[in-house]
Amino acid sequence: MNEAAPAGTQVVAPLKRETFSDRIAADLRRAIISGEIEAGDQLREIELAARFGVSRGPLREALGLLASEGLVVSVPYTGTRVLKLTAKDVREIYTMRTCLESLAFKEIWNSRSEAFATELEARHKKLLGTQQLSDHVASSEAEVSLHSLVYEFCGHTLLHESWLRIAGRLQFYLAVHQRAHGRTAPIDDAHERYVQLALGDSLDRMLDEIEAHMQRGIVQMEDYLDG
Amino acid sequence: MNEAAPAGTQVVAPLKRETFSDRIAADLRRAIISGEIEAGDQLREIELAARFGVSRGPLREALGLLASEGLVVSVPYTGTRVLKLTAKDVREIYTMRTCLESLAFKEIWNSRSEAFATELEARHKKLLGTQQLSDHVASSEAEVSLHSLVYEFCGHTLLHESWLRIAGRLQFYLAVHQRAHGRTAPIDDAHERYVQLALGDSLDRMLDEIEAHMQRGIVQMEDYLDG
DNA sequence: AATTGTATAATTGTTGACAATCTTACAATA
DNA sequence: TATTGTAAGATTGTCAACAATTATACAATT
Structure with missing residues (x-):
């Protein structure tokens, strides 16, 4: 093999040209x-x-993208199907979130900016707006978006990437x-508390809140499965 | 309230037929x-x-797989190139490992089996064998394999998947x-200590060791870059 | 009725050709 | 000299047809 790029030139914001598969993956994601x-x-x-x-x-490329996000699962010569979540899957998502989001807050804590708070x-x-409108899709998107913020701002590329893969x-x-x-109404004021602590001055309390937040998510899921 | 064996058809070990792209991705991985x-x-x-x-x-499908692992990075209409690791990348890999491996040990701690120890x-x-032979490739593979074990045994599928993506x-x-x-000779007896604590009886000491282990990795990388 | 074998249909895997885009070299111009 | 425009070449993106495999229907057999 040959020819590495010149050492000095740094690739900055490649300004990715949109290709078909990106748009299709986005549309499929939405549909799912x-x-x-x-x-x-x-x-x-x-x-x-x-x-x-x-x-x-x-x-096929778009399906490959969705597969790498875990939203679909494909078996050679058989086809690809939309993910069917099990209780174990959901539990795992929440324990992973506890782990990742804690790291994100540790990374960002001492450099939280004004823009972050805003x-x-x-x-x-x-x-809150989407919840009042009972728009399930917008609400789920807004909730993920809220939690995505810390990953976007923490400056940890690999962590952000890992988050996107389970988001x-x-x-x-x-x-x-x-x-x-x-329903989309919040079961309690969990997100209020989350935001308040994220802007507060105790990292330990924030980490405790994350753990509790995720634990409540698991309990809620299990209650639903029992009821 | 746990565990599986739900009614309905359960997907059992699809026995994935190997397709071209899998073999090619493996070959390319090895070559890289x-x-x-x-x-x-x-x-x-x-x-x-x-x-x-x-x-x-x-x-192309194989390249997509490697891209999802982060080993290559591709830009539309321009091409895909082998990853060029920066110091920041390496630091991120180690902080992520601290986070993931800690979770893995927390998950497995109270159910470590005899097979796990063996x-x-x-x-x-x-x-140790590969290090004495000064086989860089085999040594790096063996080291990753050693650390992979806890992910394979901890029963947390999503965690395992996340690990594979950075391994x-x-x-x-x-x-x-x-x-x-x-050289491939170990810089100290870090792995001895790692194994011993992993089979020991104090989770806290194991978690401390993981943090220290990763910290040493970062320091070693930075020393190398300075020297 | 349950099981097995076989032909058929449906679906994915693969290929080679063509289109779109980017990169490079180089001449024209100021 | 430095810059800009342009044309040629190289590389990736896309397409439509063909091959390989799996799933289904159904008859034959026990």
């Missing part, structure tokens, strides 16, 4: 989260290619769960 | 980690397709680093 395509459904390549007006090549409150307000599954679960419940 | 393809090199699809005797379709010592012995980058770094150093 909104419930238009249900959990367990098979995603047929020919059918979807026709629907999006492309050939199977780019479509944006955090903006996203919180947006979440889709979380949003999928939240949307499904809320649809099943038939 | 061994240094046959150097960091920063461009991976040309036509050239690689010819080398592996396939068309560009499966090859396999841990087996992999440790294998690591390739870690092995890549270890191999590059060891080649640059020209």
Whole structure:
């Protein structure tokens, strides 16, 4: 092999040109989260290619992206289906979140900016708005967006990337769960407390809140499965 | 309230048929980690397709897999190049490892099996062997394999998956680093201590060791960059 | 009725050709 | 000299047809 790039030149913000597969992956993601395509459904390549007006090549690439996010699972020569979440899956999502989000707050704690605070409150307000409108999809998106903030600001690229890889599954679960419940109203003031502590002055209390927040999420899921 | 065996058809070990892209991805991974393809090199699809005797379709899929592992980075219409690790990248890998491996040990601690202990010592012995042979590739693989064990045994699928997604980058770094150093001999008895504590009876001491282990890794990397 | 074998259909895996985009070299211009 | 425009080449993106594999229906057999 040959030819590395010149040592000095640093690639900055490649300004990625959008390719078909990106748009298709986004559309499919939306369709899955909104419930238009249900959990367990098979995603047929020919059918979807026709629907999006492309050939199977780019479509396969889009499915590959979704598979890397865990939203679909594909078996060679058999097909790819929309993820069917189990209770174990959800528990794992929450324990992972505890771990990742704690690290994110540790990383950002001593350099929380004004912009961070502003944006955090903006996203919180947006979440409250969607909850009042009973818009399940927008609500799940807003909740994920609220929690995404710390990953976006903490400056830890790998951590942010790891978060993005499970954020889709979380949003999928939240949307499904809320649809099943038939409500989007918050069960308590958890997010108020979350925002307040995130802007407060005790990292330890924030970390405790994260753990408690996730634990409540697990309990809520298990209650739902029992009821 | 736990555990599986739900009604309905359960997917049992799909026995994945191997497809071209899997084998190609594995071969490319090996070539990248061994240094046959150097960091920063461009991976040309036509050239690689010819080398592996396939068309560009499966090859592109293989590149997609490597991209999802972070071993290569691709820009639309421009190409995909082998990852060039920065000091920041390496620091992030180690802080992520601290976070993930701690969770893994918390999960497994009270259910460590006899098989776990046996396999841990087996992999440790294998690591020592490769280090004496000064085989950089095998040594980096053995070291990653040693640390992989806890993820394989802890029963946390999502955690394991997250680990696999950074394990390739870690092995890549270890191999590059060891080649640059020209040695594979351990700098201290870190792995002895790691194994001993992993089989010991204090989770807290194990967690401390993980943190220290990763911190040493970062320091070692920074020393190398300065020297 | 349950099981097994076989032909058929449906679906994914793979290929080679063509289109779109980027990179490079180089001449024209100020 | 430095800059800009342009054309050629190289590389990736996309497509439509073909091959390999799996799933289904159904008859034959026990």
